[in-house]
Amino acid sequence: MIARSVILAFLLVLAQSTAMQNVIEIANSGEFSVLNTLLEHTAEPEGEPFLQSIFQENRPLTLFFARDAGFSELKASQYLAKLMLPSYRMHLYSLMSYQIADQSMKEVLEQPSNQNKRFSTQNLCGANIVIYRETDTTITVDMDNNESPAAMGNPIPTSDNAMVVPTDNVMFPDWITMDLYAFMLEHDAYTSISTFTTFSSLLVAGNMDDTVRESTDLTLFAPVNQGLSNDLVEDLLERPDALTDFLKHHMMAEVFNVRDLTEVQLLHTVLGECILANPTEKRGVLIGESQLKGYQLVREGVLYKISDALIPPTWR
Known part of the structure; x- marks a missing residue:
């Protein structure tokens, strides 16, 4: 046998x-x-x-x-x-x-x-x-x-x-003609639970929506609505410069490939600060202190859905 x-x-x-x-x-x-x-x-x-x-x-x-x-x-x-x-x-x-x-x-x-x-x-x-x-x-x-x-x-x-x-x-997959900002809007329009409406609104308020649309190589870390407290949002809307820095800290001017992540990696944001990408056993991939909840490929890069906002180190 x-x-x-x-x-x-x-x-x-x-x-x-x-x-x-x-x-x-x-x-x-x-x-x-x-x-x-x-x-x-x-x-x-x-x-x-x-x-x-x-x-x-x-x-x-x-x-x-x-x-x-x-x-x-x-x-x-x-x-x-x-x-x-x-x-x-x-x-x-x-x-x-x-x-x-x-x-x-x-x-x-x-x-x-x-x-x-x-x-x-x-x-x-x-x-x-x-x-x-x-x-x-x-x-x-x-x-x-x-x-x-x-x-x-x-x-x-x-x-x-x-x-x-x-x-x-x-x-062609959908992402071949889909830009980051359009995906966030369409995702919330066609799903029963709004996910990115708060972060999308901040991009518009900070005049960064066009930057996202026109980028050729971009990684965007988008916190879900629950990860953005009302106090944080109100504070950012009252301070335009802080809002710009906050949004830039959620962007990378290159494409970050999470599938290649095997150990802790230092990521450089558009703000000029660094965040850690850490593949943990119990919580999955952490971006800073935020948990990675999924990703969506788009034509100019990738959108990562994260659980919480990324706070620039200089704010602490």
């Missing part, structure tokens, strides 16, 4: 390796050179290559490979080069995960084109995908009700569980 288990494990690893190698060969075919370059730069937080990690488990996968022309918008904005920077590793990982469905398209391929049955799944980021066959050679991909240009031609099987679908355009 042990020998049989070893043989089965070996065959499984061989099948995974073969599927991954087939995908790599397709990516290297010349038609997907931009995507291939992005894949080569994409890695897990632990440093493991992206493709290797997703093929470790024997699960069905559909990989949507955009042809080079599909990246024209990113090239024109020079954002493509930015995705290669270490500080944008989270963005690149998200973009690549967005192109992969955690399910095979076999059901879609086997149905007659005149049935046009819609097939629902999700990508590795959790976004909804609806796939349906329009003609014998055209498959359309609908991402969260935002229709993507049709995937032309039949998918390319790489194994029993994986296949590559050539597409006309790369599929």
Whole structure:
């Protein structure tokens, strides 16, 4: 029984390796050179290559490979080069995960084109995908009700569980066109619990909302409403200079990647002060004395949701 288990494990690893190698060969075919370059730069937080990690488990996968022309918008904005920077590793990982469905398209391929049955799944980021066959050679991909240009031609099987679908355009996550300030406003507009309304109001009062909108590389630590006391807010609104300093202390003029944080790191704010980012076992990541509650990627950087306001050291 042990020998049989070893043989089965070996065959499984061989099948995974073969599927991954087939995908790599397709990516290297010349038609997907931009995507291939992005894949080569994409890695897990632990440093493991992206493709290797997703093929470790024997699960069905559909990989949507955009042809080079599909990246024209990113090239024109020079954002493509930015995705290669270490500080944008989270963005690149998200973009690549967005192109992969955690399910095979076999059901879609086997149905007659005149049935046009819609097939629902999700990508590795959790976004909804609806796939349906329009003609014998055209498959359309609908991402969260935002229709993507049709995937032309039949998918390319790489194994029993994986296949590559050539597409006309790369599929964009919401953050690719979302700026920090817009995210805070939309988050509070479309959720039942307002989260950033107080901090957003302070940005407007301190004339810093345009600074946030126009930044090209920015990390913003946004305290939730409960983390900003009425007394603190009233005091800041009465002292414009203090309000400006307070807001600058919640910003970094670079992209801070929390997924790379393995030990205490000193962060430099726009104010010129320092705060500690500390990965603790019991409380998770602490930014100063504030607990990190989550993050949202946006086009120009990242927004971190924190539990409490960050008070400049010189105020104490």
